[in-house]
Amino acid sequence: MNLIKYLAFAIILCHLFSCEKVAVSNNLEDSYVEFYYPNSWPSNGYLTTINYNFNGTKDLDTIMLDLRTRGLVPEKDAVVVLKQIKEQTLPTNYVHAVPSLHFIPFDDSQLSKSYIIAKGMTEGKVPLILKKDPLMIGKTIQLSIGVGESPDFKPGVINYSKIKVLVTTN
Known part of the structure; x- marks a missing residue:
């Protein structure tokens, strides 16, 4: 009886070790970046x-x-690209933010140096500099921001790659 158990065990082991190994791709060939607000749910x-x-x-x-990366961790300081998204329609008393009037443009040479995720890091913060427009009292300025593609990053999960900033002035 013991011989049968040992033979069965040996057959199972041989079968396990003789299986062809299949490489599983988990798509980590690229680095992705997206906004990171852990207490928020996409809407x-x-x-x-x-x-x-x-x-x-x-x-x-x-x-x-707040930003975070997915996929490969940057091996050097990695550039993040942000872009403005213009909605086709806005609610009443909302207007699209105008670069240079309501915020420092994302491609501003001084500001773009701050759009970096440091080497070896999976999270980072980048600045958004807002400007006050006294002519907009009583209205809401909407700035919709998306993650763009850079040499270092691709946009991450679509629902995590866009945020909205609503600015009011008293």
């Missing part, structure tokens, strides 16, 4: 909506946008 194609109100005498203010 209407956007990960989150950030509300900002200019009050007082400030004319400029900075919001830090």
